[in-house]
Amino acid sequence: MKLPFLLVFFTLCYTNLTLAGDKPLIRIGLMASGTLGWEIAALQNEGLLADSEFRLETQTLANQQAGKVALQAGSVDIIVSDWIWVSGMRAEGADYTFYPFSSTAGGLIVPANSEIKTLADLKSKKLGIAGGELDKNWLLLQELGQQQGLDLNAGVQKVYAAPPLLNQQLAEQRIDALLTYWQFAARLETQGYRQLLSGEEIIKQLGIKETVPSLGYVFKQSWANQNLSAWQNFLTLADQARNKLCTSDQAWQKIANTFAAGDDINQPLLRERYCQGRVQEWGPANQAAAQQLYRLLHGLAGNKLTAGHPELQAGTFWLGR
Template sequence: MRWLHATLAALLVLLVSTLGASAQQPAAPETLRVGILQYGTVNWELDAMTRNGIDERHGVDVELVPFAGEDASAVALQAGAVDMIVSDWLWVSRQRSAGADFTFAPYSTSVGSIMVPGDSAMQALTDLRGKTLGVAGGPLDKNWLLIQALAQRDGLDIAAENEIVYGAPPLLTAKAESGELDAVLNYWHYAARLEAQGFRTLISGTEAAMAMGTAGPVAAIGWVFRDSFAAEHPEAIEGFLAADEEIKALLQESDAEWVKLAPLVKAEDEKTLATLRDRYREGIPTRSAEEEIADTRALYRLLAEIGGERLVGPSPELIEGTYFTGRKNGT
C-alpha cells in the first residue's frame, strides 16, 4: 500500500503544479477586427501598433480588414463583419438617432485646409473672391460648410462668388500643382503633401471652427464600435484604446518609427515624410473628454443650422452616447 500512497502523492503534486502553471499562463489576446480603408492614413498607426506588438501587450490581437471605401466599411460594421471602423461623430449621432448603438472614441483632430501656392497674394479668406477653388469631400463636407459660414460672416458668399470645382482628392491635388486651381480645400494628408511642395495654408477647418466658437481642436474622426460590443468585450475595447494611446505616444516621439513607416506612407521624399509626420502629430487629441464633448455639441448645432437634416439627420442636437464614456455609455 505504501507504493500506492506514494503514487497518489506524486500524481497530486503533478496535478497541483499543472494547475498552477495553467493559472499563471496569460490569457490569449482577444481578436478585434478593425475595418480600414486600403490606402487610408489609419493604416500607418495600426501597422506600427501591430508591428511593435503593442496591441498584444494590451491583450488585443488587432486584425486589419481592408475596404475600398468608407461606405463599404460602414456597411461591414452594421452587418457585424467587423468590430470597429474609423468614422466621424456626425455619422455616429445620426445612427444613434435611428436607434443604433454605435459610439465614438477620438482618433485625430487633423482636418482639411485650403491650400494656396506659396507665392500667392491671397492672405485672408475674403481674398478668395472670384477665384477658382477645388473642394474635396463634396458640398456637405464639414470643413467646407464651416469655411462657408465663416466667409459669410466676413461678407463673402464663397459658393456663389467663386468657381467651385468638386472632385477626388488626388485629382484636385494635381490640378492645384498644375495651376488650374487658385486654391484647393483638401484632406489633411493631401494638404501636407502640397505644403511640402511649397504651398501654404490659407485657413484650416480647425481654424474655421475655432473662429466660429469652439475652444480648441475637435476630433474630426474616431474609433467607432457598438455599445453592445463594448459591454460584451470590455477588455478588448479598453485594451485597444490603451494600445492606441501608447502607439500615438511612440509616433509622437520617435522619428525612427516614421522611417520604418515610409514605404506605407509613400512619401515622395524626406521633406514630404517629415511634413506628414509633423501634421499627424499635431492631430493627436490632447484635450479632456469633457472639453471635446462640449465643443462637439456646439459644433454639431452650428452644422445643423448650416447643413440641415441632409447633413445631421433628424436631431438638431448631438445624441447622448455619441462619445464613448465607458461600459454604461449613454445611460
C-alpha cells in the same frame, strides 16, 4: 523517464494556444491611405501586441463609405469615421458610438505665389472641395465667410472631386485653391504650396475654442460592453504606438519603410501634422464644444448634414475609458 516531461511540455503548449485562442478578436477596417494603418503597423513593429488582451484582424477598405457599409454588415467591429454620422445613426436606433482618434481637420491650400490672401479673394475663383457639398470644412468655411459678409457658396466656382484628383488639378492650375483633407494638404505644403487656413483655425475663428476631434473610432456600444477589457487594452496600446511614432525617429522610419508611399511619409510636415492631431484631452469641455459645433452645422445647408436632428444624440460619445 522522458514521457512525463513530454506530456507536461505538450500540455503547457496546448494550454498557451488555447488561452491565445480565447482572447477576444478585434476586427478593424483600415483605409489604405488612412493613418490608422500607421498605428497598427507601429503596434506590430514595436512589439506592443506581444502581451495584449486581444487578437487583431484588419480589413482594407476602399474609402469611408465602404467602412460604414462593413461596420453595418458586421464584417468589422471598428472603423474610423466622424461623430456626426454616429449621431445620425443613433437617431435611427443604432447603438454606434464614438471615441476620438484625431483632431486634425484639413486645410485651405493655394499656390505659393497666389494672389489669394483672404477669403474675400476667393470670389470668382475655382475652388476644389474634397468630400462633396456636405463636407464639414466646406460648410464651416461658408459660415466663416458669412460672418465676414461673404457668400462663398455663390461667389466661387466649386469643383468637387477626390483628393488625389484635386491635388493634380491644383498642380495643373485648373483650380485656384483647394479645401482638402490634412494629409493631402500637408503633402502640397511640402511641394511649396501655402496653407491659407487649417480646419482647426476655421473652427476657432467661429468661436469654438476647445479642441474638437474630427475623426474617431466608431463601434457598437454593445460590442464595447461585451469586450470592455480588450477594447480598453487596445486603446492603451494604440496611445503608446501613436506616442512612439511622434517621439521615436526609429519607430517612424519603420512605418515609412512599411508603406508604398514611404517617401511621402518621410516628409517632416506630414509627421508634424499627424502628431498635432493627437487628442490629449477629451473631457466635458471638449464634448460641449462638439455639441456647439454640431448646432452650428445643423443650421447650415438646410440641415442636410445633421439629417434634421438639432441636437447630438445621447450616447454619441463613448465615455467608458
